[in-house]
């Protein structure tokens with residue numbers, strides 16, 4: 001019966017960790033998956049998470065089923081975090097919020113909604129984008145096409161190309177946008193460019209679909225990292241927003257996030273929410289409670305909330321420090337005078353090095369540095385003390 005089943009290819013990002021594990025060299029470095037490490041390259045559980053878990057134990061929280069839409073206190077906290085405490089859309093009840101299985105599950109639920117209510121309508125995604133985006137829309141049966149985003153000549157944003165491609169999309173299309181800290185490039189539009197993107201989306205009657213996986217983690221400020229989304233919502237635009245707490249609260253394995261649909265009326269929001277629940281029920285019935293309680297406790301407790309903000313600043317600050325050190329080492333090691341300042345301009349967990357597939361393979365084969373084949377490295381998995389070794393490897397791979 002199962003003889004005809006063929007082997008599935010490994011995930012291009014998660015598969016890197018497998019290759020890393022198999023390497024026995026002491027110099028090995030895993031810069032594949034985007035997961036925060038301490039300066040000693042150990043996983044990090046935030047202090048506020050431990051404190052929230054203690055509070056939950058003391059309260060004697062139970063493990064009863066959640067409603068299909070998730071934990072009420074979490075849903076309230078998550079939308080406030082996203083849009084700000086007294087946002088008009090929230091106050092007017094225009095936002096349908098459903099707890100999801102982290103960012104991925106929230107994106108997948110929205111994709112199922114698009115497939116059901118807008119069959120055949122396409123989603124535009126950036127070229128490149130997070131590899132799982134294509135899988136998610138493919139499996140949901142939502143057609144997608146790409147808009148230009150990355151310009152290899154400048155290692156920056158191809159803004160003209162992006163605008164031209166969005167303008168050319170059939171009216172009614174959805175446009176997937178990374179709210180902040182674009183994965184894999186680390187290149188974000190400026191505030192002025194965001195205004196122009198919103199103009200085009202509004203003029204062409206398109207709908208923005210934001211993927212917010214790094215709020216607070218990119219700049220260190222929750223408000224700044226949500227400004228793209230808030231700009232669209234302030235214009236009265238209807239948007240989808242998927243949220244994830246994997247990175248900013250380090251809750252990778254708890255699978256906690258949400259899908260928010262900002263609608264033009266509270267009536268529409270109620271109906272949209274009912275349909276999201278209908279889609280969730282046969283897929284997974286209802287979401288897990290533990291991560292939702294952690295988020296609700298951290299965001300809902302002023303002391304923990306402030307402490308969380310400091311811990312996020314610490315994490316994003318460490319990454320910025322590593323970014324600077326890597327840039328300094330690259331500039332010192334590279335005798336050709338090449339300008340490496342793009343490393344400093346990129347934000348978030350990643351740096352897009354410009355290394356091609358063969359050069360990325362040289363990084364792993366010769367230097368035991370594991371990274372994705374598109375040239376992306378996770379700076380969150382790097383320490384200050386390893387920057388010099390990494391710079392040697394990059395310069396060697398770049399010119400050989």
Ligand code: PLP
Nearest residue numbers: 102103104130183211213244246
């Ligand atoms: N979207 C982007 C752009 C990501 O980089 C990630 C991974 O961090 C996710 C979504 C979702 O991750 P998770 O499902 O762990 O929340």
Ligand code: TYF
Nearest residue numbers: 011013014032033034132183
């Ligand atoms: O891009 C990353 O590294 C993170 C983690 O299928 C991730 O977003 C990678 C691949 C995947 C799920 C999460």
